[in-house]
Amino acid sequence: MNESFRSPTKFRAYTAAQFQASEHWKNLNESLRGTFLATTKVLPFRVNDYVLQNLIDWDSVPNDPMFQLLFPQPGMLSERDLWIVGRAMDGGSLEELNAAVGEIRRGLNPHPAGQMTHNVPTMGDEAVDGIQHKYRETVLFFPSAGQTCHSYCTFCFRWPQFVGDVSLRFQAKQSDELVQYLKTHPEVTDVLITGGDPMVMSSRSLERFITPILKETSVSTIRIGSKALTYWPFRFISDDDTKDLLSLFRQVVDSGRHLAFMAHFNHPREMKPSPVGEAIEAIRSTGAVIRTQAPILRHINDSPDAWAELWNESVRSGCVPYYMFVERDTGPSEYFKIPLVEVLQIFQQAYRRVSGLARTVRGPIMSATPGKVQIDGILEFAGRRMLQLQFLQARDPAAARQPLLAEYDETACWFDELKLLALAERQPELRSRMPEVAQ
Ligand code: SF4
Known part of the structure; x- marks a missing residue:
């Protein structure tokens, strides 16, 4: 459908209220409108003209994967939460609605994997705003x-960053700290x-954040996590300050750093419009390397075909397949989650269909509280089935690449739901999860 690309005149985004007032509102039937109105009170919503015109197949709504990626669906909030919001919207005051929404959001595990409790670094006694430091070599910076x-x-999984509640948000005003x-x-x-x-920032703002970091000789790699290649490829082709952006990328590379552009593609259709290829070329011409990654999600990309095509298309366009993640246990994860055993099967089937160049991809990966856990396979030993896992990254660096075994469980969808059977000595905090081992 998207081979005939339609060019938007300029970037134009819609909030939930603006979308309701737009000509596009007619594309939703009555039932979807009801879901939209209630769900967008709790979870963030924003679309732009480019994605509406080029990514969604409106003839296949509501099952279209890109529609699922961008629009609220029945089941993203529980029946109970929908009822609470609906009641507050119907007859309650604004205060009642805000209180109900706040309570629902707090119940959606807004900061999974210890982001607020374990990852925030300190200097002296003070927490450093807008930074997370989980793994020794890498800090995350949220301008x-x-x-x-x-x-x-x-x-x-970053939905709390967008809902206007400052207490739920990570952000740094400058890079001094x-x-x-x-x-x-x-x-x-x-x-x-x-x-x-970060690609929503002007080139000048981005430069203000990046240039001071380049003075630190200990930093050898700048990574930029972005979905702009999917949602606004013109950022790298024809925005007013595109030239400055690409020249900033070159400046990073010329400083002797590796610039890793971590591109987020959930579905192969996102790579089809011709501006995406142009944008990829523009980024690569600066010396940056593009790696592709995404979570696996029910309703969007839960098939080996989708992943094999995504990885093949990445390689064809000069990008490096990097990670397949498991959807984190936050926000509307009930709607998207897939049992780990099924996730593994999809990964394996897709992996077997691609050439060695696409097998740079690693996964399936759970970014869990103790570290990045990869599911390696299913083992059968002494009449018992087990899941074999390993940490690719861990809070304790020495635990990386140490194997773990967990009981085979067809229903578990996240690391916390697995019963561990054996683990390396470097993971003492996980011992309490091993009921069969003397504590
Ligand atoms: S582009 Fe990335 S950060 Fe933004 S909503 Fe999508 S997944 Fe979240």
Whole structure:
């Protein structure tokens, strides 16, 4: 459908209220409108003209994967939560509605994997704003101007960044504190600039954040996490300050750093419009390397075909397949989650269909509280089935690549739901989860 690309005149985004008032509202039937009105009170919503015109197949709504990626669906909020919002919308005051929405959001595990409790670093006694430091070599940096996206994904685990509740948000107004932190942590080699999507920032703002980091010789890699290649490829082709952006990328590369552009593609259709190829070429011409990654999601990309095509298309366009993630246990994850055993099967089947060049991809990966856990396979030993896992990254660096075994469980969808059977000595905090081993 998207081979005939339709060019939007300029970037134009719609909030939930603006979408309701737009000509596009007619595309939703009555039932979808009801879901839209209630769900967007709780979860963020934003789309732009480019995605509406080029990514969604409106003839296949509501099952179309891109519609599922961008629009609220029945089941994203529980029946109970929908009822509470509906009641507050019908007869309650604004205060009652806000209170109900706040309570529902807090119940959706807004900060999974210890982001608020384990990952926030300190200098002296003070927490450093807008930074997460989970793995020794890598810090995540959340510039305040990049805490939005060209469109929002319905599954996003960063949803609290977008709902207007400052208490739920990570953000840094400038890079001063980050630079101070880097000076006292020379073990940090990688700075990941993330959001939201840092590519919503003007080139000048981005430069203000990046240039000071380049003065720190201990930093060898700048990573930028972005979905702009999907949601607004013109950022790299024809925006007013595109030239400055690409020249900033070149400046990073010329400084001797590796610039890793971590591109987020959930479905092969996102790579089809011709501007995406042009944008990929423009980024690669600066010397940056594009790696592709995404979570696996029910209703969107839960098939080996989708993943094999995604990885093949990545390689064909000069990008490096990097990670397949498991959807995190936050926000509307009930709607998107897939049992780990099924996730593994999809990964394996897709992996077997692609050539060695696409097998740079790693997965399926759970970004869990103790680290990045990869599901390696199913083992059968002494009449017992088990899942074999390993940490690719861990809070304790020595635990990386140490194997773990968990009981085979066809229903478990996340690391916390697995019963561990054996683990390496470097994971003492997981011992309490091993009922069959003497504690
Ligand atoms: S683009 Fe990334 S950060 Fe933004 S909503 Fe989608 S997944 Fe979340």
